[in-house]
Amino acid sequence: MSEVLLLWFGQKRPAADLLEGVRRSVEREFDRAVRVGLSPERPEDAFDARRGQHSSTRILAWLKDRHEGAHRVLGVTDADLFIPILTFVFGEAQLSGRAAVVSTARLGDTPLIPGEAARIALRLQKEAVHELGHTFGLLHCADARCAMARSPSLRHVDAKSPVLCRACRARTRELSENGDVHEQEEHANPDRR
């Protein structure tokens, strides 16, 4: 049951290899089997017409019910995500919870220029490892190269790697030995700072 479900629920179909890159990164960093799925359903109440964006918090609640027996669910979408106090977010996660979400919407221009699709795919891998790291209980890391470094802008995303530093990796092992999902801690989301 330690599987991670990687669930695409975008408005368009995902670009070739986009999900495969995320799957490989997640599998490598967390030593978990990753199953890829395409959701036929969409989160209905997540769209905020006034902002023209999707509430990432409402999406997390929706995803939590769609883990289909997997240990964690990582939603991947092309929908533009927000939390009320910020213009946008690249993603959000339930700290030590079950669900995380990441979006490609702010990770680059529509892939028309050469190399842009690959650039977006790499940035998505970094943010996917980051948000999933929060579900495993990891907090933000001071090492700017670590996937758990805070990334409020693309400059920060580009400065980091899709890999956890040694300290975060050790911490992940420690946390997964100490148990499982702690639903009561979900409110404490470090990405809201």
Ligand SMILES: [Zn+2]
């Ligand atoms: Zn780190």
Ligand SMILES: [Zn+2]
């Ligand atoms: Zn974070």
